Amino acid sequence: MVRTPCYDENGRKKGTWTLEEDKKLAAYITKYGSWNWRQLPKYAGLARCGKSCRLRWINHLRPNVKRGNYTKEEDEIILNLHAQLGNKWSTIAAHLPERSDNEIKNHWHTTLKKRATNYNNKNNIESNTGRKITSVENQNAILESSEWSPKESSSEALSSINYQQDIFHEEFGNLEEITSGSFWTEPFEVDSKIDFVAPPIDYCGLVCPPSPFIPHEFLSSFDLDDYNW
DNA sequence: AAGCGCGGCAACCGCGAGATC
């Protein structure tokens, strides 16, 4: 399920993300936002490409990301929208804010597509009888076409939330301690494979982005309490 | 108990669109 970690010709790491990398990415985006995905990894002390960071953030680390079993309602929405929009995963994901487009796409390919195909095959056979089946019937039949697993927010979902919380608590400690803890005063160890002139380190020990890119509105409006780790 | 095949999911790749220079 995970890719073997390796480095490309530019010295950028590929493959599975480590807990340490997750911490760095989450800490940096929490503080500065994603002002520039391409530049972000070197400022955050990560030997990753921007795309990889973006994907990791969106699919796993961003607040409120939900994992684990899909509810019947979620499946219904996906089936409905896919019937209307086709493979517009980002548009479909916009209707399910807690799910990423990648996750919905995976879910479709691994589960829903199969159900839809199975049902359509069955439907073709039944259509030979002359009875026309409505789209509502069709959707309901797809939803019922395999054993439904109603256990919402399974242990997987819980473990995902716990993982996010683990990252936060292990690295940040209690919220009250954030500004006085050693974490903020110790700079991230920047990977030696990255070739860049170190930008200024801020009072918290993070590498500051170039000033024009600091999202002031983000910083002023951001509240750690809103962050669902 | 061991081997095999499939399912599920994380992550990568290539391309197009929009923004900026």
Next chain:
DNA sequence: TGATCTCGCGGTTGCCGCGCT
């Protein structure tokens, strides 16, 4: 107005886990 950069999307791949034989 064309070139370049950056982002985001959709398709695809790689690999682990698990069930079956």
